[in-house]
Amino acid sequence: MMGNWIIAPVVLPAFLAPLIVLWMRFDLRTQRIFSIAGMVSLLAVALALAASASVNAPEVYKLGNWEAPFGIVLVLDRLSALMLVLTAALGLAVALYAIGSGWDKRGWHFHSLLQFQMMGINGAFLTGDAFNLFVFFEVLLIASYGLMIHSGGEKRLKAGVQYVVYNLAGSTLFLFALGTIYSVTGTVNMADLAQKVAMMPADETALVRVGAVLLMLVFAVKAALVPFQFWLPATYVNAPGPVAALFAIMTKVGVYAIVRIYTLVFPADGITGALAADVLLPAAAVSLTIGMIGVLGARDLGRVVAYAVIGSVGTMMLAFSQFSEAATGAGLYYMVHSTLAAAALFLIVDLVKERRGPTGLAIVPAGRTYSHGLLSAMFFAGAIAMAGMPPLSGFLGKLMILDALRGQWGLWALVLVTSLIAIVGFGRAGSTVFWKAYAIEGEPAPAPRDASAPGLAFTAAGALLAGLVAMTVFAGPLSDWLKATAAQLHHPQAYISAVMDGAYERAMEAQAEGQNGSGHSAEVTDDHAAPEPHIATEAEVQDEAKDTGHEPATAPAAAH
Amino acid sequence: MEALVASAVGVMTAAGIYLILRMRTFPVVLGMSMLSYAVNIFLFASGRLAVNLPPILDHAGAETQGYTDPIPQALVLTAIVISFGMTAVVVMLALGSFVEAGNDRIDLDEEEAGQ
Numbered sequence: 001m002m003g004n005w006i007i008a009p010v011v012l013p014a015f016l017a018p019l020i021v022l023w024m025r026f027d028l029r030t031q032r033i034f035s036i037a038g039m040v041s042l043l044a045v046a047l048a049l050a051a052s053a054s055v056n057a058p059e060v061y062k063l064g065n066w067e068a069p070f071g072i073v074l075v076l077d078r079l080s081a082l083m084l085v086l087t088a089a090l091g092l093a094v095a096l097y098a099i100g101s102g103w104d105k106r107g108w109h110f111h112s113l114l115q116f117q118m119m120g121i122n123g124a125f126l127t128g129d130a131f132n133l134f135v136f137f138e139v140l141l142i143a144s145y146g147l148m149i150h151s152g153g154e155k156r157l158k159a160g161v162q163y164v165v166y167n168l169a170g171s172t173l174f175l176f177a178l179g180t181i182y183s184v185t186g187t188v189n190m191a192d193l194a195q196k197v198a199m200m201p202a203d204e205t206a207l208v209r210v211g212a213v214l215l216m217l218v219f220a221v222k223a224a225l226v227p228f229q230f231w232l233p234a235t236y237v238n239a240p241g242p243v244a245a246l247f248a249i250m251t252k253v254g255v256y257a258i259v260r261i262y263t264l265v266f267p268a269d270g271i272t273g274a275l276a277a278d279v280l281l282p283a284a285a286v287s288l289t290i291g292m293i294g295v296l297g298a299r300d301l302g303r304v305v306a307y308a309v310i311g312s313v314g315t316m317m318l319a320f321s322q323f324s325e326a327a328t329g330a331g332l333y334y335m336v337h338s339t340l341a342a343a344a345l346f347l348i349v350d351l352v353k354e355r356r357g358p359t360g361l362a363i364v365p366a367g368r369t370y371s372h373g374l375l376s377a378m379f380f381a382g383a384i385a386m387a388g389m390p391p392l393s394g395f396l397g398k399l400m401i402l403d404a405l406r407g408q409w410g411l412w413a414l415v416l417v418t419s420l421i422a423i424v425g426f427g428r429a430g431s432t433v434f435w436k437a438y439a440i441e442g443e444p445a446p447a448p449r450d451a452s453a454p455g456l457a458f459t460a461a462g463a464l465l466a467g468l469v470a471m472t473v474f475a476g477p478l479s480d481w482l483k484a485t486a487a488q489l490h491h492p493q494a495y496i497s498a499v500m501d502g503a504y505e506r507a508m509e510a511q512a513e514g515q516n517g518s519g520h521s522a523e524v525t526d527d528h529a530a531p532e533p534h535i536a537t538e539a540e541v542q543d544e545a546k547d548t549g550h551e552p553a554t555a556p557a558a559a560h
Numbered sequence: 561m562e563a564l565v566a567s568a569v570g571v572m573t574a575a576g577i578y579l580i581l582r583m584r585t586f587p588v589v590l591g592m593s594m595l596s597y598a599v600n601i602f603l604f605a606s607g608r609l610a611v612n613l614p615p616i617l618d619h620a621g622a623e624t625q626g627y628t629d630p631i632p633q634a635l636v637l638t639a640i641v642i643s644f645g646m647t648a649v650v651v652m653l654a655l656g657s658f659v660e661a662g663n664d665r666i667d668l669d670e671e672e673a674g675q
Contacts, residue, residue: 135642138642142649154657154661159668160653161657162666164646168592172595175599175602176602179599179606179635183606234668
């Protein structure tokens with residue numbers, strides 16, 4: 001049992017980020033040390049939480065010790081633990097790369113924004129409250145706005161404005177969805193929502209269905225599912241390299257939210273029925289097609305990877321839209337794989353861009369770059385993984401997804417044909433940029449001037465590739481673990497009872513103690529405005545009923 | 561009153577959507593503000609409309625007088641703070657992009673957009 005450690009992935013970066021801004025703003029070296037130390041400890045905490053979650057039932061951390069659904073809870077289960085580990089590993093690689101490539105020198109506050117970003121992402125993965133999910137989305141978005149325009153420049157700022165406006169519109173939609181759901185159910189706690197939605201009469205679900213679809217649209221914007229993918233290519237291409245790599249986890253925040261909400265609150269066997277699957281499946285199929293065609297049609301390397309991200313989101317959503325245990329397990333494996341592969345490719349592409357000078361990332365033959373052979377090999381490995389060719393984990397992931405889709409031969413054809421298109425697309429881009437360079441006479445270009453520690457940058461990108469190799473080697477144990485995760489997702493009763501069982505009785509006891517002057521409420525140190533009114537209404541509504549009975553008991557105590 | 565609130569939300573949402581589809585940053589920022597006003601009022605209404613009632617249950621009067629649901633007010637408070645901050649961010653970004661690019665068009669040309 002992890003107890004208070006559950007909140008560490010949120011609190012640790014939340015402390016570090018302001019410290020980095022306020023104490024170390026003029027000293028890049030200390031900033032770097034603290035940023036790396038923060039990422040390493042975050043990874044250690046995340047691994048410990050994952051070890052605990054893999055043997056224990058879902059565990060609940062009550063913010064300010066307010067019982068659910070009156071207060072906000074964080075819930076640690078296998079899925080959130082998995083996402084925490086993935087985030088921390090990616091964060092560490094990105095921080096190392098930013099230091100090695102000198103990106104953190106090219107503008108202010110890179111490391112503190114990175115820590116705020118980690119705080120938002122970790123919080124979004126941990127929270128068990130839908131409104132709190134909105135708040136953490138905003139935290140991670142506002143940090144990502146800063147990171148996106150890091151070191152400025154005309155194109156980056158213009159793409160940044162579009163990115164911000166697109167996501168602000170998404171946030172507004174999120175609030176509309178939450179308002180709709182709250183007006184029907186009277187709660188925003190996910191476990192409580194699951195219970196309340198399950199109890200609704202089948203002919204009164206119109207509004208809650210509207211809310212469910214609105215939420216799906218919001219998460220589709222985050223996940224860059226077609227038709228909400230327009231923000232992604234311009235954002236990822238114009239963002240600094242390490243930031244684009246970090247954004248590989250941002251689309252997965254949307255995917256995570258879809259998986260969480262539509263297995264817990266609106267499961268396929270609940271009152272909303274196959275609503276989510278009906279919406280998701282076509283969107284996933286079109287995303288996959290458009291993404292992979294984009295890989296083939298893109299005119300620069302960055303866009304090749306950006307479109308591959310859209311395609312990979314489509315692939316994993318094909319699996320998740322089945323809402324079966326086997327398919328969800330396969331989808332989770334592919335999700336971990338594609339996050340690492342996309343991040344590795346964005347870092348490699350950034351290394352290429354640094355070394356190619358004025359040609360930039362355009363897919364045209366140009367002279368050899370500094371350390372050309374190593375970069376070619378790394379791009380080759382990343383492309384194999386992303387396109388899903390053997391021997392790396394992309395192949396295994398697609399194989400598992402195909403296995404789970406057995407019988408739906410149309411989807412098989414789609415996955416296989418789009419994989420072929422992606423292979424052709426990556427092959428065309430890679431052979432033009434890396435292979436044809438040997439046909440051009442002359443010495444390789446000199447080393448780039450700015451890279452402060454190129455070895456570290458290569459190590460960071462290589463570490464992500466090594467992660468892919470590890471995923472391939474340990475595919476057996478990993479996929480068993482993910483199958484158990486999928487089983488936990490599709491039997492949400494454990495999650496719900498971890499949050500809700502006995503919560504009401506404990507809240508009543510705390511209430512009674514509070515009235516006797518033992519001062520429960522004085523201890524509350526909550527960081528969010530919402531929970532306090534929760535207590536004021538619902539606890540007291542119930543209390544009102546019992547009130548006449550309690551009055552004689554409390555009166556003597558008050559008289560003292 | 562329901563009709564008034566509902567039409568206010570509807571009109572502001574329509575105006576907001578029209579404005580965020582404009583080509584220049586200033587109308588887009590205005591449109592985002594309109595949309596956040598609309599959603600704030602919508603969130604208020606999600607707790608049912610009640611006038612002149614306390615957001616707290618007191619032991620004496622709750623059953624006779626009724627009360628108004630305080631949770632949406634807390635949600636709206638959070639939403640207002642966040643949308644205020646976000647508007648400030650988008651204004652600064654739009655200014656920065658205007659200074660760098662010399663125009664305030666929000667669309668990207670073909671090369672920038674990655675088509």
